[in-house]
Amino acid sequence: MDSYDYEGCCEWNYRLGKLWDSTRASLSANFPRASFVKVVEYQSRGALHTHCIVRIPLREGIVSGLGARKILDVARSTVTRTGLTWGNQGDCTPIRQIAEQDKFVRYMAKMLTYVTKDSDVLHHETPPQAAQHYRRLDWTARHMHCDKCRHMERPCLSLCHRRWGARSSVMSKSREAKKHRAWSSVRRMDLKQRRIEFAQEAARLGIAIEVLAKLTAAKRKLRQAEDYSPVLIE
Ligand SMILES: [Zn+2]
Structure with missing residues (x-):
């Protein structure tokens, strides 16, 4: 060596x-x-x-x-x-x-x-x-x-x-x-463009998933609140 x-x-x-x-x-x-x-x-x-x-x-x-x-x-x-x-x-x-x-x-x-x-x-x-x-x-x-x-x-x-x-x-x-x-x-610039589009799509999808997760969490909270809220019986 x-x-x-x-x-x-x-x-x-x-x-x-x-x-x-x-x-x-x-x-x-x-x-x-x-x-x-x-x-x-x-x-x-x-x-x-x-x-x-x-x-x-x-x-x-x-x-x-x-x-x-x-x-x-x-x-x-x-x-x-x-x-x-x-x-x-x-x-x-x-x-x-x-x-x-x-x-x-x-x-x-x-x-x-x-x-x-x-x-x-x-x-x-x-x-x-x-x-x-x-x-x-x-x-x-x-x-x-x-x-x-x-x-x-x-x-x-x-x-x-x-x-x-x-x-x-x-x-x-x-x-x-x-x-x-x-x-x-396939040219390199085509591949670069596809990568950009994929990243944008992934980012959009990421945002969509985040919004969906927040909505689901809010819905769950609402349902829990409804389940435990006192019921007024007259
Ligand atoms: Zn150097």
């Missing part, structure tokens, strides 16, 4: 978004109609790992095996301004969306599992040695110097200090454009 590069790990997590942006730009230059959906997943050592589906229309004229190799070559040759590159463990497998629909759906499901994996971890016991490793990662991330630290008073409230350096969203996808279809008809 002493030999583990905690600073390097947090730095990798912090800069990964920039590496992905550069990679996406290089891929788009080579495959203009390509669209992407990407998921990042924490590996058990705390470093982020990226999974991505690149959708390339058949009219781009690539041969499936060669296309996968080219994607990998483009990704591997991408270097950010700070000199960050992908590791040499990258892999790229061709999936034909129509002919191998099951395989495509399975991979999408796998990616969604990566998104929900973090919350699942909370339900399991962490071995003491791993817990110590994560505490050191926590400490390193809290004390790392992010781009915003320079402009803010201490303590810096950036998310990266609480997420082992990570700052990009867990999942991202290409927007719908003339060149390619959307991955989903």
Whole structure:
């Protein structure tokens, strides 16, 4: 554990978004109609790992095996301004969306599992040695110097200090454009609008329940008063 590069790990997590942006730009230059959906997943050592589906229309004229190799070559040759590159463990497998629909759906499901994996971890016991490793990662991330630290008073409230350096969203996808279809008809702003409407509805419902509870309590009081009020017999 002493030999583990905690600073390097947090730095990798912090800069990964920039590496992905550069990679996406290089891929788009080579495959203009390509669209992407990407998921990042924490590996058990705390470093982020990226999974991505690149959708390339058949009219781009690539041969499936060669296309996968080219994607990998483009990704591997991408270097950010700070000199960050992908590791040499990258892999790229061709999936034909129509002919191998099951395989495509399975991979999408796998990616969604990566998104929900973090919350699942909370339900399991962490071995003491791993817990110590994560505490050191926590400490390193809290004390790392992010781009915003320079402009803010201490303590810096950036998310990266609480997420082992990570700052990009867990999942991202290409927007719908003339060149390619959307991955989903649901947009983030639609989801945001639905959340607002749900909260408003819940608040309205909350108020309605409160009013109903007050009315019921008042009714009960009235009934009790009626039950015990003296009856005048003349
Ligand atoms: Zn900061």
